[in-house]
Amino acid sequence: RLQGVDGVKVDSQATLEGIAAGLGGRVEMMKSYREALEGSIQTQFNGALINCMSCSSEMLYSALNSTITRSSTDFWPDKPESHGLHLYVNAQVSLWFGEFVHPDWDMFQSGHPMGAYHAAGRAVGGCPVYVSDKPNAHDFELLAKLVMPDGSVLRCLNPGRPTLDCLFHDPTREAVLLKIFNQNATTGVLGVFNARYAEEGALPEASEPVTGSISPTDIHGMEGDLFAVYAHNAGTIVLLADQEAMNVTLSQLEHEVFTFAPVDGGVAALGLADMLNSGGALISVGWGTEEEYQVAILGGGRLLVWSEDAPTGVYTDEEEIEFDYDEETRLLQIDVPIASVTLVTISYE
Secondary structure: OOOOOOOEEEOOHHHHHHHOOOOOOHHHHHHHHHHHHHHHHHHHHOOOEEEOOOOOHHHHOOOOOOOEEEOOOOOOOOOOOHHHHHHHHHHHHHHHHOOOOEEEOOOEOOOOOOHHHHHHHHHHHOOOOOEOOOOOOOOHHHHOOOEOOOOOEOOOOOOOEEOHHHHOOOOOOOOOOEEEEEEOOOOEEEEEEOOOOOOOOOOHHHHOOEEEEEOHHHOOOOOOOEEEEEEOOOOEEEEEEOOOOEEEEEOOOOEEEEEEEEOEOOEEEEEEOOOOOHHHHEEEEEEEEOOEEEEEEEOOEEEEEEEOOOOOEEEEOOEEEOEEEEOOOOEEEEEEOOOOEEEEEEEOO
């Protein structure tokens, strides 16, 4: 800790199973190991521990103080067939033990050609975000889509989980899109991935684009009758009714992140356009009065709002700010000044 280290990640924990013979058995050995490890980390690093390679039952049920546990296969930068598998495994494992430990989707390299693919996975994963870039090889523009100016992460409320329609499929082998859903305080978010990779000698169709559908029903527990849906990469907004679906086609190892915002009185706040989890910046939204819609937002930047009608003015702390409204798309864009929290009032007087 005196050297500036504020936490540790302990690897290969599940290997204790293979060396427990003659030492009381794997369960008793894991109990003793966990007590010693967590006691030491509690004393030296205030409990800041990431458990790694530890998806054995005896470890999971012994995580009494440290609840962050890696849920994935490794990030293999030189194995293109591994990237879709990495997100698929994280989502599947998070579905199970995300109920009692906090999944860690592992490190990735932001400067890697697949960096944006992995960043999108972390944006919907509800997990810690950390990278293993070589010195001077970071993609800071990409990292800025995950991390706010103050260093905080726009983390979803829950572990990212697969949607029902892909839960019992293998998107790494079948022509099925991997869809991972999560929720924020006021919005839903859906990461959609083509997780297939055509290895050498594979059938030609394995490299073909995959088509699937997205719907508000993909986000379990989200309520509303009509939703504004923002596609981060495409930069487009559409409206979907609660049971309505739209098709999405992705080429090999492509991805898209969709934000779903319920329409309330003709308005739906979508969040910060430049963040992968745009809706994660929204603290609260709603009508303060019959003529004023209010958005409490973290940080700042380009705020997107779908608005059936053009507003008469936009204000922050009683001060009027400029906005842009597109009559055709009904998209309202507001440049919110950088601050820890800003209350934006959209007036329709």
